[in-house]
Amino acid sequence: MNFRLSLPPAVAAIVLAFAPALQAAQPIELASGSSPNHPRQPQVAIDEAGGIHVVYGAGEQVSYRRSDDGGKTFSQTTELPRIANMSLGMRRGPRVAAGKGFVCVTAIGGKQGKGRDGEIFAYRSEDGGKMWLGPVTVNDEPAAAREGLHAMAAGPKGELCCVWLDLRSKGTKLFGSTSTDGGRTWTKNLLVYESPDGKVCECCHPSLTFDSQGWIYVMWRNLIAGNRDLYYCISADGGKSFAFATKLGTGTWPLNACPMDGGAIAALAPGVVATAWRREKSIYLTIPGDSEERLLGPGEQAWIAATAAGPYAVWLKKRGESLQLLAPGQERPVELATQAGDPMVAAPAGGRGPVVAAWEGRNGNKFTVMCQVIAVQ
Numbered sequence: 001m002n003f004r005l006s007l008p009p010a011v012a013a014i015v016l017a018f019a020p021a022l023q024a025a026q027p028i029e030l031a032s033g034s035s036p037n038h039p040r041q042p043q044v045a046i047d048e049a050g051g052i053h054v055v056y057g058a059g060e061q062v063s064y065r066r067s068d069d070g071g072k073t074f075s076q077t078t079e080l081p082r083i084a085n086m087s088l089g090m091r092r093g094p095r096v097a098a099g100k101g102f103v104c105v106t107a108i109g110g111k112q113g114k115g116r117d118g119e120i121f122a123y124r125s126e127d128g129g130k131m132w133l134g135p136v137t138v139n140d141e142p143a144a145a146r147e148g149l150h151a152m153a154a155g156p157k158g159e160l161c162c163v164w165l166d167l168r169s170k171g172t173k174l175f176g177s178t179s180t181d182g183g184r185t186w187t188k189n190l191l192v193y194e195s196p197d198g199k200v201c202e203c204c205h206p207s208l209t210f211d212s213q214g215w216i217y218v219m220w221r222n223l224i225a226g227n228r229d230l231y232y233c234i235s236a237d238g239g240k241s242f243a244f245a246t247k248l249g250t251g252t253w254p255l256n257a258c259p260m261d262g263g264a265i266a267a268l269a270p271g272v273v274a275t276a277w278r279r280e281k282s283i284y285l286t287i288p289g290d291s292e293e294r295l296l297g298p299g300e301q302a303w304i305a306a307t308a309a310g311p312y313a314v315w316l317k318k319r320g321e322s323l324q325l326l327a328p329g330q331e332r333p334v335e336l337a338t339q340a341g342d343p344m345v346a347a348p349a350g351g352r353g354p355v356v357a358a359w360e361g362r363n364g365n366k367f368t369v370m371c372q373v374i375a376v377q
Contacts (some may be wrong), residue, residue: 024373025374027337027371028370029368030054030369031077039058039360039367040367041342042359042370046349047100048100049353052068054096054369059086062107066129071373081132084110084111087109087149091342093107095151095153097152098154099158104160106121108120115148118146119142119143121137122137122183123135124184139166145166145167149204149205149206150163153210154210159214161177163220173192173194174192177189190240192233193233195222200221204220204259205262211271217233218235219231219265221262229247229252230263231246232246232248232275261301262277263275263277264276264302264304265304266347274286276304282297283296283297285302296315297324299317299318302314307347312374312375313325313326314359320340337359339361343357343360345374348377353377354375356371
């Protein structure tokens with residue numbers, strides 16, 4: 001089985017030639033509030049019909065909104081059952097995935113909180129987000145997810161995969177579980193990766209994506225010989241096993257601390273992925289058609305989404321400051337917001353529909369959750 005991070009140059013040239021021009025709509029404020037229980041950590045999923053599903057957290061509350069008209073309007077807020085001591089901040093927070101006939105949301109919380117316990121709770125809706133069922137617990141070892149960092153996504157047949165930083169034994173490891181019934185039940189937890197040095201980077205979120213064949217790609221920040229570099233691995237059997245743990249990038253980052261910055265991975269085609277991530281004070285992109293990593297410039301908190309035209313990447317020049325967007329075929333980024341935090345971008349699962357960015361905004365003492373359609377495929 002061959003795995004590639006780049007397309008042949010001729011194919012890449014065709015992709016870039018047909019890359020769409022940026023068609024950004026005006027950003028929409030979905031929620032606002034004041035610290036400490038202000039809305040935070042928005043996440044977006046786009047279903048096969050182009051429906052936009054948004055979740056965010058505030059205190060112990062997960063909120064959900066959706067749009068079925070390409071982001072012109074959004075539903076009223078639906079609140080999920082409260083989650084005690086929900087993990088929020090620095091890429092902690094709820095995750096959302098959408099399949100045919102269901103929406104699944106996961107979040108981490110615990111009775112004690114403050115890193116003393118933490119379970120991954122999964123909720124599902126079968127009526128478009130009006131009513132939520134659950135929760136069920138994804139991790140099968142109590143308190144194993146207490147670091148509060150996880151990722152969750154849906155595959156082409158509605159299958160789900162969740163991965164997280166796991167503390168069930170000594171050293172931080174990467175564990176995972178899958179579901180084939182919309183999040184109603186989850187498989188026995190599987191060790192996805194264990195560093196030969198005993199632990200992966202302790203405070204950087206993992207990310208995952210599916211390709212159109214159902215292969216799963218997981219990315220995380222590793223810790224080997226004092227270097228905190230990004231690695232990926234793949235599963236070609238629906239999450240029953242993972243293999244090919246491979247380092248990303250040509251450089252390395254020796255660091256005796258956690259940068260709290262995990263990046264993101266997106267599948268452009270079977271066996272072809274793009275990634276965006278931070279090394280030292282810069283953001284790098286691996287993109288089909290480029291023979292080496294591409295330096296995007298100074299920044300942090302990168303995220304990426306895949307489309308037929310290529311990847312969309314967002315990142316911050318600095319936390320709390322300028323939000324940058326690089327669209328397929330563009331040489332230079334554009335600014336989406338002057339003050340932003342923890343941005344992300346999502347693309348349609350079926351290849352057609354809106355590409356949507358979301359982020360935390362701030363204006364004085366007012367904190368917001370912002371959402372913006374940046375292109376239509």
